[in-house]
Amino acid sequence: MAFQTIAAELQKLVADWTETLESLPPQTIADRRNGQDRSIRQIVGHMVDSASNNTHRVVHLQYRESPVEFPNYSTYGNNDKWIAIQNYQEEDWQLLINYWKYAHLHFCHLIQNINLEQLDQQWHADTNQFVSLKEMVEDFPRHFKLHIAEIEELLNQQ
Template identity: 80%
Template sequence: MAFQTIAEELKKLVISWANKLENLPSPTIAERRNSQDRSIRQIVGHMVDSASNNTHRVVHLQYQESPVEYPNYATYRNNDKWIAIQNYKEEDWNVLVNHWKFTHLHFIHVIRNVNKEKLDQQWIADTNQLVSLKDMVEDFPRHFKLHIKEIEELINLK
């Protein structure tokens, strides 16, 4: 999939969902839990972390020697430590939603400007697992939509 297409798809989702998220009632964002025991507030925080980490990976992959060593914050459930340490469950909801929105909009900007000559650069994602810059960017919408689906399910939970 072309990066411009990915960028446009993500931008539409981000703009649409930022408005939905802003208007959610406090009990919905704080009390309902997914299968990982995360609230909507924590899922949104995790998505901020994901976009931020992916931004850094995309940048590193364009100037460092391949394969690039860059920490995988999700290994060993470290992403849960990120959620806890940053205390997303207590962060001001409007600040968090805006951070989510603008972090993703910036990531979209970054992927629109990827040097196409660097698409085969690889990141060491895990032991014996290399991921190309191209594959990383192309997989990002899947991860984004997975978490949007989780949020949607929690919103619709009765």
């Protein structure tokens, strides 16, 4: 998938979901919990972390020697530590939506400007696991949609 296409898809999802997120009642975003015991607030916060971490990876992978040693915040429960330490459950909702929106829009801008000569650069994601810049960017929409689906599931709870 071309990075322009990925960016356009993400930009549309962000535009569509910004309105949805802004319309949610406070109790819904705070109280409903998914199988990971995350509220909608916490899922959105995790998505901010994901956009931020992936932004750093994309930048580092374009100038550092491969493979890049970069912490994988999503393994060993570290992403839950990020959520707790940043206390997304108590973050101002409108600010959190804006962080989410603009972190993803910036990521879209960034991937449209990737040096294509660096696509094979890799980061050391985990023990014996290496992920190329190309693979990482191409997988980002799947991860984004996974969390949107979690939010949708919580919204559909009775």
